[in-house]
Amino acid sequence: MIPLQELLTRNRSWSEGERARDPEYFSRLVAQQTPEFMWVGCSDSRVPANEIIGLAPGEVFVHRNIANVVVHSDLNCLSTLQFAIDVLQVKHILVVGHYGCGGVKAAMLDTRMGLVDNWLRHVQDVRDHYRGWLRGIEDEDKRADRLCELNVIEQALNVCETTVMRDAWARGQEVAVHGWMYSLADGLVTELGADFYRESEVLDVYETAVQRVTAGNRTV
Numbered sequence: 001m002i003p004l005q006e007l008l009t010r011n012r013s014w015s016e017g018e019r020a021r022d023p024e025y026f027s028r029l030v031a032q033q034t035p036e037f038m039w040v041g042c043s044d045s046r047v048p049a050n051e052i053i054g055l056a057p058g059e060v061f062v063h064r065n066i067a068n069v070v071v072h073s074d075l076n077c078l079s080t081l082q083f084a085i086d087v088l089q090v091k092h093i094l095v096v097g098h099y100g101c102g103g104v105k106a107a108m109l110d111t112r113m114g115l116v117d118n119w120l121r122h123v124q125d126v127r128d129h130y131r132g133w134l135r136g137i138e139d140e141d142k143r144a145d146r147l148c149e150l151n152v153i154e155q156a157l158n159v160c161e162t163t164v165m166r167d168a169w170a171r172g173q174e175v176a177v178h179g180w181m182y183s184l185a186d187g188l189v190t191e192l193g194a195d196f197y198r199e200s201e202v203l204d205v206y207e208t209a210v211q212r213v214t215a216g217n218r219t220v
Contacts, residue, residue: 041064042096061080065077067097067119072162091176097155152180155179165177176196178191
């Protein structure tokens with residue numbers, strides 16, 4: 001276990017290193033936050049939003065929770081979405097899941113984990129909706145990967161159906177929602193074809209993205 005004092009030492013070294021490379025680094029961060037992207041992802045410590053897409057702090061507004069779930073009653077998520085859309089004026093909302101997600105696999109297998117089981121019930125709703133199709137995948141890991149993809153598509157749809165997003169589209173604001181998957185095995189991001197640019201296209205895009213997964217066209 002790393003002692004807390006070691007973390008403070010590393011922090012000082014990191015701060016000094018950043019200032020040595022770029023004396024204006026922190027002054028730029030203090031001056032303004034103007035990200036074009038919002039990342040809605042999993043809390044998994046192996047999935048660092050900024051690093052994955054090669055952006056610096058201040059360029060991505062981040063909301064994370066177990067299994068990257070968007071629930072219409074979650075005021076934390078909704079408040080973050082509203083701040084990103086209404087105040088920061090982000091252009092793209094990235095809903096990003098990852099293969100090998102422990103939360104999704106626990107939901108798939110009905111693994112009891114305690115209080116978090118109530119949260120993962122939302123992922124189980126996705127599992128139950130596609131139960132018949134998922135049962136046809138014999139390999140457990142591949143079945144979990146497909147559920148990860150379907151969960152991302154479902155949560156991207158949930159973003160689109162929030163009043164925050166619908167109001168933004170209604171007033172002509174240019175903001176889009178995208179469903180992505182991240183692979184821990186190679187660090188690459190894959191698009192799921194779940195790209196929502198306007199309210200009138202939401203259901204068509206959703207159905208096409210789901211068909212892409214369930215038709216067996218996924219290679220991961």
